[in-house]
């Protein structure tokens with residue numbers, strides 16, 4: 458099979474991937490969930506004109522030539538509107554959040570007044586509208602303020618509450634099973650025998666998937682046999698998850714069994730091998746309704762492929778309107794050589810130059826096994842196939858990595 462261009466591979470991974478079923482969740486539990494419908498304000502905010510300050514509700518015309526003494530005819534606290542309005546020469550004591558009474562068109566702050574019993578002397582003029590928040594200045598009933606496909610931020614929850622929604626319609630979280638392969642892997646904390654290494658990939662991948670909103674089930678490490686790999690794939694299928702992500706066993710060696718095992722279980726492989734570095738041996742397919750992403754085993758390759766393919770797929774299944782990454786412009790911090798036929802994703806550090814422009818400098822080694830360089834990197838510089846050599850200071854595109 459020929460190497461597939463990255464964009465074609467992403468299109469294959471995202472084909473038919475849409476937001477999963479809609480469920481209602483309490484507002485308290487809706488952070489980071491994705492709205493399944495447009496959200497309309499159920500009320501107008503503020504519902505009536507309200508005072509922005511503690512002071513006196515006045516007719517601006519009455520206090521145009523201060524000092525002016527007015528008669529205080531009552532008091533308005535937040536939540537307790539006045540039963541009467543004010544006439545010429547009158548005022549109502551008002552507090553922040555109090556409903557502005559009929560007849561008043563401004564609020565004088567208390568610092569500009571002197572109170573004496575039921576009289577108050579106003580020492581500063583105010584223009585009409587001063588310190589009054591008009592009804593609907595925030596939003597009006599019927600207004601769509603949050604859109605379908607939007608991932609809810611902390612501020613969005615406050616807005617939805619203000620719109621008077623106690624619960625929100627969101628897409629179900631994608632369910633993802635993760636399977637590692639490799640007889641050489643031992644768990645962190647164990648003492649590796651000669652030739653063994655510590656399992657690391659899954660920790661980054663599961664955290665990444667969860668941060669994007671997936672529910673993750675860890676299927677552990679399958680032994681490097683066809684039977685064990687097939688059994689683990691069946692387990693994922695029977696768990697009724699939306700997505701199976703495997704790591705390792707993706708390339709061409711005698712112990713790389715993932716593709717054979719997937720096919721033996723009936724998976725239709727959409728592609729195997731992409732024109733990218735790192736991550737060439739990545740594969741993708743479908744086992745019935747189950748989507749499968751087969752990541753390479755090298756830690757950097759698995760992570761970069763997960764960022765580029767697993768993340769957009771989780772976003773699409775979560776119903777997010779923006780599933781694909783949008784690269785940002787930056788300037789190169791070092792000279793880089795010409796690229797070959799594989800789209801390159803160089804691990805890079807970010808800095809700002811004196812004019813505030815973003816500078817991306819590749820880390821000193823791009824080997825796809827290097828965990829320390831990957832952890833230190835803040836972005837990927839995207840180098841298209843056959844890009845010519847480029848000098849420090851020239852433009853490039855980057856994808857920021859999660860912090």
Ligand SMILES: Nc1nc2c(c(=O)[nH]1)N[C@H]1C(S)=C(S)[C@@H](COP(=O)(O)OP(=O)(O)OC[C@H]3O[C@@H](n4cnc5c(N)ncnc54)[C@H](O)[C@@H]3O)O[C@H]1N2
Nearest residue numbers: 637639656657658705706707708709713737753754755758
């Ligand atoms: N003849 C060829 N050899 C290789 C090719 C090729 O095209 N032809 N591709 C190379 C590329 S590129 C990559 S990337 C790797 C991918 O290999 P696999 O997906 O088969 O992965 P493994 O062989 O299982 O492991 C590679 C490497 O990564 C370590 N590993 C695996 N899983 C984990 C884990 N969960 N945590 C930490 N480290 C892990 C594993 O021990 C190996 O060192 O293939 C090249 N070879």
Ligand code: MOO
Nearest residue numbers: 735736737758825
């Ligand atoms: O693609 Mo592999 O990821 O070059 O090491």
